[in-house]
Structures are given as structure tokens and as C-alpha cells.
Amino acid sequence: xxxxxxPILRVEDLHIWFDLAGGxxxxxxxxxxxxLKPGERMGLVGESGCGKTTTILGIMGLLPPSASIxxxxxxxxxxxxxxxxxxxxPHRWNDIAMVFQGAMNAFNPVQRIGDQxxxxxxxxxxxxxxxAKAQVRELLELVGIAGSRADRYPxxxxxxxxxxxxxxxxxxxQPKVLLxxxxxxxxxxxxxxxxxxxxxxxxxxxxxxxxxxxxDLPVVAQLCDRAAVMYAGEIVEMGDTQTLYHDPRxxxxxxxxxxxxxxxxxxxxxxxPGAPPRLDHEIVGxxxxxxxxxxxxxxxxxxxxxxxxGAGREAMCHLNDPTATEAVx
Amino acid sequence: xxxxxTLLEVxxxxxxxxxxxxxxxxxxxxPKLQVHAVEGVTFNVAPGEMLALVGESGCGKTTTAQSVVRxxxxDSGSIRFRGQELSGLGPSDMRPLRKDIxxxxxxxxxxxxxxxSVRDTIEEPLLIHGVKMSxxxxxxxxxxxxxxxGLTPSDLYIERYPHELSGGQRQRVAIAASLVLDPKLLVxxxxxxxxxxxxxxxxxxxxxxxxxxxxxILMITHDLSTAAHFADRxxxxxxxxxxxxxxxxxxxxxxxxxxxxxxxxxxxxxxxRQQTEPQILxxxxxxxxxxxxxxxxxxxxxxAEERCKQIDPELHRAEGSQTDxxxxxxxxx
Numbered sequence: 043x044x045x046x047x048x049p050i051l052r053v054e055d056l057h058i059w060f061d062l063a064g065g066x067x068x069x070x071x072x073x074x075x076x077x078l079k080p081g082e083r084m085g086l087v088g089e090s091g092c093g094k095t096t097t098i099l100g101i102m103g104l105l106p107p108s109a110s111i112x113x114x115x116x117x118x119x120x121x122x123x124x125x126x127x128x129x130x131x132p133h134r135w136n137d138i139a140m141v142f143q144g145a146m147n148a149f150n151p152v153q154r155i156g157d158q159x160x161x162x163x164x165x166x167x168x169x170x171x172x173x174a175k176a177q178v179r180e181l182l183e184l185v186g187i188a189g190s191r192a193d194r195y196p197x198x199x200x201x202x203x204x205x206x207x208x209x210x211x212x213x214x215x216q217p218k219v220l221l222x223x224x225x226x227x228x229x230x231x232x233x234x235x236x237x238x239x240x241x242x243x244x245x246x247x248x249x250x251x252x253x254x255x256x257x258d259l260p261v262v263a264q265l266c267d268r269a270a271v272m273y274a275g276e277i278v279e280m281g282d283t284q285t286l287y288h289d290p291r292x293x294x295x296x297x298x299x300x301x302x303x304x305x306x307x308x309x310x311x312x313x314x315p316g317a318p319p320r321l322d323h324e325i326v327g328x329x330x331x332x333x334x335x336x337x338x339x340x341x342x343x344x345x346x347x348x349x350x351x352g353a354g355r356e357a358m359c360h361l362n363d364p365t366a367t368e369a370v371x
Numbered sequence: 372x373x374x375x376x377t378l379l380e381v382x383x384x385x386x387x388x389x390x391x392x393x394x395x396x397x398x399x400x401x402p403k404l405q406v407h408a409v410e411g412v413t414f415n416v417a418p419g420e421m422l423a424l425v426g427e428s429g430c431g432k433t434t435t436a437q438s439v440v441r442x443x444x445x446d447s448g449s450i451r452f453r454g455q456e457l458s459g460l461g462p463s464d465m466r467p468l469r470k471d472i473x474x475x476x477x478x479x480x481x482x483x484x485x486x487x488s489v490r491d492t493i494e495e496p497l498l499i500h501g502v503k504m505s506x507x508x509x510x511x512x513x514x515x516x517x518x519x520x521g522l523t524p525s526d527l528y529i530e531r532y533p534h535e536l537s538g539g540q541r542q543r544v545a546i547a548a549s550l551v552l553d554p555k556l557l558v559x560x561x562x563x564x565x566x567x568x569x570x571x572x573x574x575x576x577x578x579x580x581x582x583x584x585x586x587x588i589l590m591i592t593h594d595l596s597t598a599a600h601f602a603d604r605x606x607x608x609x610x611x612x613x614x615x616x617x618x619x620x621x622x623x624x625x626x627x628x629x630x631x632x633x634x635x636x637x638x639x640x641x642x643x644r645q646q647t648e649p650q651i652l653x654x655x656x657x658x659x660x661x662x663x664x665x666x667x668x669x670x671x672x673x674x675a676e677e678r679c680k681q682i683d684p685e686l687h688r689a690e691g692s693q694t695d696x697x698x699x700x701x702x703x704x
Contacts, residue, residue: 089567150471200655201428205514230427230593230656235649236635257568260596260639264646275433284641303596304641311600317537 048119049077049195050251051101051138056113058093058100068322070096072275073113074086075348078219083245084253085262085283087298088272089318094160094255095143097272098221100142103130117219131317135162136146139217143224143255145208149196156182156192162214172257183212202233204241220244223255238265259289263287268354274319274329283357291357292338327361340366378587379416380529384409384448386431386438392393392662407659408434410611412449416556421588422576423602423619425595426549429656430610432591436558440474441465441588452556470500473549477561479541489531492686493517493548499551513553520547539570546577557581560591575601596636599623604696607631610632610659610667613686617697627689627699629672666701674703 044235058071071093078084086094100111103126115123115136117230123131134150142148159181169177179189187199196204205225212220217232222241242265244250245262254266262269263283270280271294279292290296300312316333319325328334340346341359349362360366390404398553403523410433416417416422424432440447443456450457452468460468476482483492493513495502500527504512517525520543542562549557580603582588589622592598598605606616608627615628626632636650652671657663663670682702688695689704 089569177576202655230653231429231595231634231637233655235651238639239649239651258639259568260641263641263643264639286643296533298568299641301568301596302641303575303600305596305599305638307600308641311572311575313509313576314569363406 049116050080051206052075052114052116053101054099054114056097056100056111056115058096058105058111060106061108061110062320062322066322069324070109070275070321070323074272074275074277076270076277076280078251078253079248080218080251081245082268083242083254083266085266085269086253086255086272087257087259087262087269090239091258091318091321092272093275093321096273097225098140098223098253098255099121099253102132102138102221103127105139132137134213135217136166136168137217138219139212139215139223140221141208141212141223141225144228145211145225146201146204146228149204149207151196154193154195155199159192159207159211159214162211166215168215178210179215181213182207183368184244185210202236204231205233205237209240209244213250217250218249219253221253221255224257225254226261227256228257234261241265251280254336255286260304265308271298274322274325276329276358277356278330278359279357281351281357285355291351291355291362292330292359293334293361294330295357297333297335313344319362338367374471374618376417378418378420378453379589380414380449380450380451381415381439382449382678383449384412384435384438384445385669386434386445387537390700397586397687399616404660407611407662409438409445410662412606412608412611412613413478414606414613416587416617418555419582419585421582421590421602421607423590423592423598424608424680425592425598425605427593428456429610429659430608431659432588432608436474436560436589436591440472440558444522461539461700468553471555472558473554473556474541474558475545475549475562476562478565479538479545480533480565482545483541484643485533487532488529489517489536489547492544496548496552498649502552513547516547516551519550519581520544521573522547525564536571538566539573542566542574546574549583556587556589558589561593562590564592564594564595569653571597579650595623595635601607601629610656610662612667612700613663614668614697614701616686616694618694621697625691625693625697627691627697627704628668629674629703630668633673659688668701676703678702 054075056071058072060068061070081313086105088302090092095231099105101115109292114121117133122133159178163169163174178192182192183189187203187206224238246250253258266283268282269286270277272364273294286295298312301309313332319329327342328346331337346358348356348358388406388408388539390496392401412435426432426651439450445458481491493516494509497509522528522543531652551653563574602619604612605619605622609630615631626635633650633652638645640646665680665682666684669675684700684702686700689699
């Protein structure tokens with residue numbers, strides 16, 4: 043037996059397509075594979091449209107009807123994708139829950155916050171009546187809101203408090219995995235710091251595993267142990283956050299860091315030329331090649347393999363592949 | 372700083388908004404309340420300088436900018452543009468000056484008219500301001516503005532409509548439309564916060580090159596990292612006041628005011644090893660309707676003393692400041 047803890051969540055070769063209105067398909071997620079260990083905090087970063095939100099909606103089984111999905115999703119060893127809704131539904135919110143993007147603004151304005159948090163408890167049968175009420179108070183206290191405020195309405199909460207309540211809502215059925223989609227994006231920096239501290243405390247105290255979806259690299263650097271960088275529907279690099287910053291092995295990761303101004307940094311902030319490719323037709327070669335500053339011979343024609351670069355570290359770039367140039371000839 | 376070398380001088384600016392109290396409130400003779408959005412703000416912008424107003428939502432930074440471009444009426448204080456007093460000017464007196472003072476907005480998805488092509492959008496300011504020139508000259512002017520804004524080659528973009536452009540390109544169109552009148556002062560309200568990281572730098576570098584060409588830029592942002600990188604000077608605002616001001620790098624590396632210190636400690640850094648223990652202030656910025664007495668930061672301040680509840684501090688050179696123009700409004704420093 044190895045001492046390495048078993049992953050709580052394993053995603054293997056996940057593909058998601060959307061049917062387009064005018065015919066054709068958009069291949070939004072193209073073979074995403076990763077593992078999440080118990081208590082681990084993982085960041086999923088990338089530009090808009092790279093497939094990060096689609097990936098976690100796929101894991102939640104909450105894709106719109108126009109989407110189709112393939113691959114494997116294992117929750118504590120159990121394959122939950124095989125039977126579609128039937129196999130995902132028992133786990134949704136009970137084992138795996140989500141803080142949606144903009145969730146803080148999605149509360150029903152005419153219903154008390156406490157009742158809205160109790161709703162999933164009653165729906166999933168984890169608690170009802172008085173027990174649910176008591177659990178709501180506990181949950182609110184846990185996220186840093188006085189339990190007595192359960193009777194208040196959303197408009198009586200500030201933005202930061204509504205975001206805390208949205209996190210409490212996700213924790214209503216005591217999930218093991220929390221997926222948070224841009225949970226701090228619309229918040230002020232001080233409130234952002236409060237929410238990041240809360241997420242850190244929840245993973246430490248409750249052993250919750252977290253996937254943080256964001257476009258903000260410094261937020262990931264602050265909160266997460268590990269990060270996966272997504273581009274055009276693929277994970278192009280993965281590793282612990284320190285190594286990603288100090289030794290990026292995919293040019294996109296390096297260029298993304300260089301495009302992010304750092305508070306104390308002196309280096310020039312450089313934009314990445316061009317735009318991500320459209321995903322409604324097949325991409326030949328490396329999807330990042332047209333924007334890449336290090337592209338060479340094989341890049342326009344050969345799609346790079348994912349190369350393992352040590353423990354939990356991988357990159358999808360020909361620069362790491364000694365056989366890459368041979369493939370061209 | 373003398374008027375000759377200053378583009379914009381704002382002195383003791385006060386802008387308040389009335390709080391509607393409703394019919395019942397009026398009958399009950401409830402006191403008329405006001406949002407004290409900007410309460411005595413003073414700063415200058417010189418040609419070729421970028422000044423960043425930084426702070427959290429509700430600190431008054433956007434109201435300050437809107438007062439400068441006279442989208443809102445200030446209650447008192449003066450706003451001088453190239454020596455001319457703007458506050459109190461009516462719309463018709465203001466109009467000729469609008470050519471020189473242009474504004475760009477946060478959201479390039481909403482600031483462009485979807486039925487206007489890039490050409491129409493950029494040409495419109497010339498028509499509105501009745502700039503007398505032939506159609507050919509206007510076309511040249513539009514294309515020049517596009518080149519300056521980095522929309523090159525202009526042929527590629529000039530016929531396009533907003534829905535055919537990316538976020539970064541839209542913001543460039545908005546900038547080109549403001550450049551076409553050759554403004555002296557550009558007020559940029561959160562110019563990159565809606566854009567993807569990969570294109571933000573391009574827009575900021577564009578603003579930086581306009582600054583280098585002699586334009587004065589007043590940038591409103593909540594992002595200290597951006598301000599530290601691109602601005603010459605930073606003013607940190609809290610509840611309608613400037614609490615600290617100085618050269619950008621100085622303010623960020625050697626903050627003096629306890630609010631600035633806390634703010635800087637919570638900004639996430641790119642390098643996980645550089646993350647410092649965040650000094651998290653509890654609660655949120657108080658409601659600007661009921662501003663605390665004395666120092667307005669004292670209820671959240673980690674080093675406040677009894678006398679901070681009485682004394683309303685003024686900006687002065689703090690003991691730890693390296694330069695005379697680095698000032699903080701705190702009696703403890």
C-alpha cells in the first residue's frame with residue numbers, strides 16, 4: 043500500500059461538445075485529465091472561453107441540453123458519468139457542490155437567506171424542519187455571518203456577506219468537494235482577502251477539497267497548492283503553484299504570468315498577441331502556436347503530447363519532447 | 372506646481388448625492404441625508420503624467436472622475452483645466468472643452484453602439500464637435516486615431532461592427548474614438564478590468580505610450596498592481612478622501628497610512644513564495660451616508676487611539692516617507 047492518499051476526484055479524458063445553432067459543433071473541452079486529492083486546493087486558470095467553467099459544470103452534471111459529454115469522472119473511485127443524470131444526481135450537492143459565478147447576486151430577493159440555504163437540505167433529505175434551521179445557523183457562523191441573520195433578506199447583506207452566504211449554500215449538504223467559479227472576481231481586494239481566507243480555513247478545518255476556477259493567477263498563487271492551466275479546451279500545464287511560476291514549461295504559462303502585473307515586480311508587463319482559436323473546427327498542430335513566442339518546426343503541424351515532468355507535473359508542449367522534431371520528418 | 376505646467380488642478384473637491392427619503396420620510400420631517408461621495412479631494416495632473424486614483428468600491432474614485440468631466444455637479448471646490456475653472460460651467464460653455472477632456476469607460480461591451488461600425492464610432496466625435504474638415508480629411512483622421520490606438524492595419528477593422536470585435540479590440544475602438552479629437556486629458560475609468568489578462572497589458576501599454584506623447588491621464592482603478600506598474604503617482608482613496616499620495620513605487624513599497632498598508636498586504640502576488648501574511652481588515656467600508664467622526668478610518672484601523680476619534684487628519688509628509696511628495700493623512704505616522 044502506498045502512503046499517497048487516493049484521489050477524491052478523478053477526471054479522465056473528458057470531452058464536452060456543444061451543438062451550435064447553425065449546425066456544427068463546438069469542442070469546448072478536449073480531453074481533460076486531472077486528479078484532486080482530499081483536502082487539496084487546485085486552481086483551474088485560463089482566459090475566457092478556454093473551457094474551465096464548462097469542465098466543472100460537466101463534473102456537476104449541469105451542462106445545458108445542447109451539450110454532449112464523454113470520458114470518465116470518478117468520485118471516490120465510483121464512476122459517476124456512465125449513467126448520466128442517474129449516476130450524478132445522488133452525489134450532486136451531497137458530495138460535490140459548487141459556488142456558481144455571480145452566485146452572490148443569484149439569491150431570491152424575496153426569500154430569507156436562511157430558507158434558501160435550508161432548501162437543498164430538505165430537497166436532498168439531509169435535514170428538515172428544526173434540524174435544518176439549526177444547521178443553517180451553524181453554517182452561517184462557519185462562514186463568518188452571525189446565525190441570527192438567517193432571517194434576513196439578501197438586500198440586507200453586503201456583497202461580501204452574500205458571497206459568504208453563497209458558500210454556505212454550497213456547503214449545505216456537507217460536500218467533500220467544492221467547485222468555486224470565480225468566487226472573488228466582482229469583489230473588492232479586502233473582501234476578496236476575507237473570502238480567500240474563508241476558503242483556506244474550510245479546506246483546512248473540514249478537509250474539503252477545492253477546485254478554484256479563475257482567470258486571476260495571483261489569486262491561485264495565494265490560495266492553491268496546485269494549478270492546471272487551460273488553453274483552448276485542454277490542460278496545457280499542471281503542477282504545484284510555486285514551480286509553475288518559477289519554472290513554467292509551457293510558453294502559455296510563462297506568457298500569462300508575464301501579462302499579469304505584480305505589485306512589487308519591476309519587469310515589463312507583456313500582452314499575449316492574438317486571440318485563442320475558435321473551437322468549432324478541428325485545430326491542426328498546437329493550438330497555442332499562432333500566439334507562441336517559442337514555436338518551432340513541429341508546432342504548426344503536430345499536436346503536442348502531454349509530457350510528464352516529475353511528480354504531479356506535466357506540460358503539453360513540444361519544447362519538452364525530445365522526439366518532437368523527428369515527428370515532423 | 373504652477374499653472375503653466377499643470378493640466379488639471381482639483382482643489383478641495385466636494386461632491387455629494389442626496390439620499391431620497393420618500394414621501395413618508397418627508398412628511399415625518401426625517402432629516403435630509405446625503406451620500407458624502409467625495410469630501411475634500413485635492414490633486415493635480417501634469418501633461419505627460421498618469422495619476423491613478425485607487426480604492427475600493429464606494430471610496431469616491433469614480434465620482435471624482437465624473438466630477439472632473441462634469442458628468443456630475445460638484446458641491447464645492449475647484450476644478451481647473453489649463454487654468455480655466457470648470458466647476459459651475461453650463462453645458463454650452465463646457466462643450467468646447469470636451470474636445471480636450473475625453474473619457475473611456477470600464478465596459479467596452481456596453482460603451483459602443485452595436486449599430487455603428489468602427490468608422491462611424493470614431494468619426495462621430497468629429498461630427499458632434501463640428502470639426503470643419505472634408506470627408507477625406509475626416510477619413511484620414513479616423514485612420515490615424517485607429518493607428519494610434521493599435522487597430523492596425525486600419526482596413527482590417529474600419530468596416531467592422533462591435534460584435535465582430537474582441538473585448539480588447541473594442542476597448543481600442545473606444546480609445547481611438549477619444550483620440551480622434553486630440554484630447555489633452557484622458558480620464559480612464561477601470562479601462563482594463565473587464566478584459567482578459569492576455570490583452571490587458573496591451574491596453575495599458577497603449578495608455579502609457581499616449582502619456583509618453585504628452586497626454587495627461589487620470590486613471591481610476593481598484594487594482595493596485597496595475598497602478599504600481601503604469602502610473603507615475605498614486606492617490607489612495609478611502610470614504611471620499613485621499614488618505615495617501617505619492618510616487619507610485621513609493622506608495623506601494625513604502626506605504627505609510629495603515630489603510631494603504633493593509634490594502635497592499637492583501638494584494639495577491641504572482642509568486643507563491645512572496646505571499647505575505649495578509650492583514651485583513653474586518654467588515655467593509657462604512658456607508659458614506661454616515662461618515663465616522665474624526666479620522667474616517669478609525670473604526671477599522673489597527674493602530675487607532677482615542678484621539679483618532681476626534682482629529683480629522685490632514686495629508687502631511689509621514690515620518691517614514693522618503694520624499695516630500697509622499698504624504699499620508701494619519702496622525703500616527
